[in-house]
Amino acid sequence: MTTIQERLASGKGKFTTLYPELGTAPVSYEDCVSPEWFQKERKAIFQQSWLCVGRVERLPRPGTFFTRELPNLASLVVTKAMDGTVHAFHNVCAHRGNKVVWQEHPKDECAGAARSFTCKYHGWRYDLEGKVNHVTNEQEFFDLPKSLLAMPHVHCEVFAGFIFVNLAESPKPIREFLGERILELEAYPFHLMTQRYGFKTRINGNWKLAIDSVCEWYHPPYVHGRFIDRDVSKAEKMVPPVDAYHYDLFAPHMLTSVPGPKPLPPREIGASGPIPRDQNDVYRVFRAGLFGPDDVPDIGPLPEFLNKGDIRFWGNDQFWLFPNLSVQIWARNYYITYMYWPESVDSHIYEIDMYFVPPATALDRLAQELTVDSTIEFAMQDVNTIEATHSALSTRAQKQFHLSDQELLIRQFHKVVRDTVNTVAEHDGGGSQ
Ligand code: FES
Ligand SMILES: [Fe+2]
Numbered sequence: 525m526t527t528i529q530e531r532l533a534s535g536k537g538k539f540t541t542l543y544p545e546l547g548t549a550p551v552s553y554e555d556c557v558s559p560e561w562f563q564k565e566r567k568a569i570f571q572q573s574w575l576c577v578g579r580v581e582r583l584p585r586p587g588t589f590f591t592r593e594l595p596n597l598a599s600l601v602v603t604k605a606m607d608g609t610v611h612a613f614h615n616v617c618a619h620r621g622n623k624v625v626w627q628e629h630p631k632d633e634c635a636g637a638a639r640s641f642t643c644k645y646h647g648w649r650y651d652l653e654g655k656v657n658h659v660t661n662e663q664e665f666f667d668l669p670k671s672l673l674a675m676p677h678v679h680c681e682v683f684a685g686f687i688f689v690n691l692a693e694s695p696k697p698i699r700e701f702l703g704e705r706i707l708e709l710e711a712y713p714f715h716l717m718t719q720r721y722g723f724k725t726r727i728n729g730n731w732k733l734a735i736d737s738v739c740e741w742y743h744p745p746y747v748h749g750r751f752i753d754r755d756v757s758k759a760e761k762m763v764p765p766v767d768a769y770h771y772d773l774f775a776p777h778m779l780t781s782v783p784g785p786k787p788l789p790p791r792e793i794g795a796s797g798p799i800p801r802d803q804n805d806v807y808r809v810f811r812a813g814l815f816g817p818d819d820v821p822d823i824g825p826l827p828e829f830l831n832k833g834d835i836r837f838w839g840n841d842q843f844w845l846f847p848n849l850s851v852q853i854w855a856r857n858y859y860i861t862y863m864y865w866p867e868s869v870d871s872h873i874y875e876i877d878m879y880f881v882p883p884a885t886a887l888d889r890l891a892q893e894l895t896v897d898s899t900i901e902f903a904m905q906d907v908n909t910i911e912a913t914h915s916a917l918s919t920r921a922q923k924q925f926h927l928s929d930q931e932l933l934i935r936q937f938h939k940v941v942r943d944t945v946n947t948v949a950e951h952d953g954g955g956s957q
Contacts, residue, residue, distance in 0.1 A: 770833025
């Protein structure tokens with residue numbers, strides 16, 4: 525056993541008491557049901573933090589672009605300019621405010637390649653950096669400061685192939701915001717995993733409740749029991765014990781590291797075994813499951829920053845990048861990103877993107893598809909619970925909630941949100957909660 529696992533095996537109060545500032549008292553969930561608090565979060569968190577809007581693979585060459593609708597925050601265009609730099613700007617025309625870049629429907633996101641963008645209203649044109657380069661009937665205007673006109677610029681940085689934007693006027697530098705532990709992610713070969721499967725849905729619940737649901741491994745035998753084993757008492761036994769996990773906090777970000785199944789011996793062609801009719805046999809035939817494809821692609825040695833808890837059969841590391849992105853790196857050489865975009869106090873858009881090394885064979889592809897389907901199925905089971913939790917919390921019939929030791933990240937996450945909101949409120953001279 526590692527030192528961490530020895531410590532974990534020593535009894536109650538194993539993680540939380542390592543962080544005395546968190547306390548162990550019951551918590552309030554008012555922060556998930558209060559519309560006033562939601563408005564404060566929007567201002568203090570989402571308008572100030574670095575937010576991931578996608579991967580660089582979506583911009584394969586100069587002139588490619590995509591748009592992003594960030595609910596209640598901004599409508600953005602992200603481009604790769606002719607010199608290869610990535611830019612972001614608000615999708616708003618300098619003439620009379622029309623949305624410049626859209627295709628089928630103005631509310632839908634779109635992507636493509638262009639040398640310039642033409643506003644559909646009166647034909648003003650913009651270059652790939654968002655600057656006006658053509659005004660229709662320019663001579664009819666009065667003292668037009670053409671060289672200054674643009675779709676308003678948004679701070680944009682690329683880190684480890686993830687494109688981040690920041691809506692603040694003068695944001696903290698991104699590397700400072702990410703901090704030492706997240707900067708280590710640069711050593712991971714994300715660029716090899718270009719096979720993307722993306723999903724998006726609306727969840728009728730507060731965005732933080734969705735994050736809470738992935739921050740602990742206490743719920744799987746119950747929420748996902750029928751998927752793990754129809755017999756809940758067996759499902760309970762199949763989920764590794766608390767002591768098998770590793771948690772780390774490096775505010776405002778955090779990490780969970782979890783065990784997974786033992787690696788399988790290499791495949792012998794045609795050795796999938798007898799096929800009784802139950803779900804597990806789908807996994808055997810397709811050689812894949814919730815923990816990924818059995819045939820693992822070679823991506824070279826894994827960087828040292830992974831599996832810091834030295835878990836013997838390591839499953840994945842999930843890095844939580846404050847406020848709304850999780851990058852989950854799996855032992856079987858693929859990764860998933862989860863993003864949560866609040867729309868209102870009781871709804872948010874949930875995005876899951878799964879990235880694999882491109883499949884070399886049809887079987888590789890099927891294995892990826894089954895991993896994707898299993899992951900989405902698990903995620904959708906969580907969604908029902910999140911919606912049920914939100915509707916129950918909003919009755920306010922219970923006011924205090926009890927978090928166990930393995931719910932440490934939940935305690936931490938809500939504290940970071942609270943502290944961030946209160947710091948901005950104090951700075952603005954407002955009250956705090
Ligand atoms: S609003 Fe864009 S050209 Fe008029
Ligand atoms: Fe879950």
